[in-house]
Amino acid sequence: MIKEKQNNFKPAYIENILMWMVIFIGFIWMFFFVIDYATAIRIKDNIDALSEYGARTASESIDQTTIGSNNTFITNLNNIRISKIASLTIANLVCTIATVPPQDTNYQVRFTTRGTYLDGFLSNQGTNNFTSTKTVFNENSPAQLTCTLDITIN
Numbered sequence: 001m002i003k004e005k006q007n008n009f010k011p012a013y014i015e016n017i018l019m020w021m022v023i024f025i026g027f028i029w030m031f032f033f034v035i036d037y038a039t040a041i042r043i044k045d046n047i048d049a050l051s052e053y054g055a056r057t058a059s060e061s062i063d064q065t066t067i068g069s070n071n072t073f074i075t076n077l078n079n080i081r082i083s084k085i086a087s088l089t090i091a092n093l094v095c096t097i098a099t100v101p102p103q104d105t106n107y108q109v110r111f112t113t114r115g116t117y118l119d120g121f122l123s124n125q126g127t128n129n130f131t132s133t134k135t136v137f138n139e140n141s142p143a144q145l146t147c148t149l150d151i152t153i154n
Contacts, residue, residue: 036119039084039119040117040128042082042084043082043084043085043115043117043130043153044130044132046080046081046082046084046085047085047113047114047115047130047131047132047151048132048134049080050077050080050081050113050132050149050151051111051112051113051132051133051134051149052134053076053077053080054073054077054111054113054134054147054149055109055110055111055134055135055136055147056136057073057076058073058095058109058111058145058147059109059136059137059138059139059140059145060139060140061140062140064095064097064138064140064141064143064145065097067095067145067147068090068093068094068095068147069090071090073093074088074089074090074092074093077093077149081151083154084153084154085115085151085152085153085154086151086152086153086154088149088151092149092150092151093147093148093149094147094148094150095145095146095147095148096145096146096147097141097143097144097145097146098143098144098145098146099143103143103144104142104143104144105142105143106142106143106144107137107138107141107142107144108135108136108137108138108144108145109135109136109137109138109144109145109146109147110133110134110135110144110145110146110147111133111134111135111136111147111149112131112132112133112146112147112148112149113130113131113132113133113148113149113151114129114130114131114132114148114149114150114151115129115130115150115151115152115153116128116129116130116153117129117130117153118153118154130153
């Protein structure tokens with residue numbers, strides 16, 4: 001007489017539902033992480049562009065004492081910025097010219113753009129500061145011109 005074996009399988013409905021929920025939540029988390037990361041990279045690229053333009057334009061300026069209060073300069077910076085960065089004003093830009101050695105003869109323009117991303121990207125990892133510094137040859141003065149542009153990132 002041949003005995004027939006019976007499989008002792010129970011339906012795993014709850015386990016299947018839990019597995020698919022975990023997979024779904026993982027994909028949603030990855031989707032939003034990629035979006036946040038892409039936004040952060042876009043902001044960093046734009047801050048670099050603002051610093052490059054600012055350094056190059058300030059180095060070519062004939063009157064470097066007024067570059068920080070030049071409305072055309074601020075308007076051009078506003079044309080470069082993306083919508084995640086708040087509108088720039090003259091109050092956002094501070095420029096100083098070195099008057100003491102050795103900075104008064106080093107032929108440099110240093111332009112720093114800095115801001116903090118307030119959207120909590122990578123939460124619990126400290127503040128999300130973005131900084132870009134560009135240094136170029138000062139074409140119109142031997143003194144070091146240092147400019148700092150503080151931005152607000154929405």
